Amino acid sequence: MDDALEFFxxxxxxxxxxxxxxxxxxEFAALSRTRVYCExxxxxxxxxxxxxxxxLYRIDWSESEGRGVYVRETVDGKF
Incomplete structure (x- = not known):
């Protein structure tokens, strides 16, 4: 798939x-999947x-939970 927005x-x-x-x-689950896809x-x-x-937030996809999850820190290291 060529376009990340289309993927989302x-x-x-x-x-x-x-x-x-x-x-x-x-949409939140799609956001996390799209971030993984883009990376x-x-x-x-x-x-x-x-x-x-x-x-500013790290959001990953959890295969075991089947959903997007927040990681406990932000990208810039602050909350």
Whole structure:
């Protein structure tokens, strides 16, 4: 997939409609999956307001929990 925003929107829709998550949970899970995808592919995260709100926080995908999770520190080392 070439476009990170397309990846995010597709993941959010799948998690909402097929996974039964409400919109907020589906978007947060898609955000974490998209961050992992962008890091792995070496591409920039989407430049949207939604991504900007979370830019200072480390958010990862937990395979064991099947959801996005906050990591206890922010990217800049402060809370």
């Amino acid at each position: 929107l597709e993941r959010a829709a799948i998690m909402q409609y097929d996974g039964g998550k409400d919109l907020a949970d589906a 792995r592919m070496g591409i920039t995260q989407p430049k949207t307001d939604y991504f900007a709100r979370f830019r």
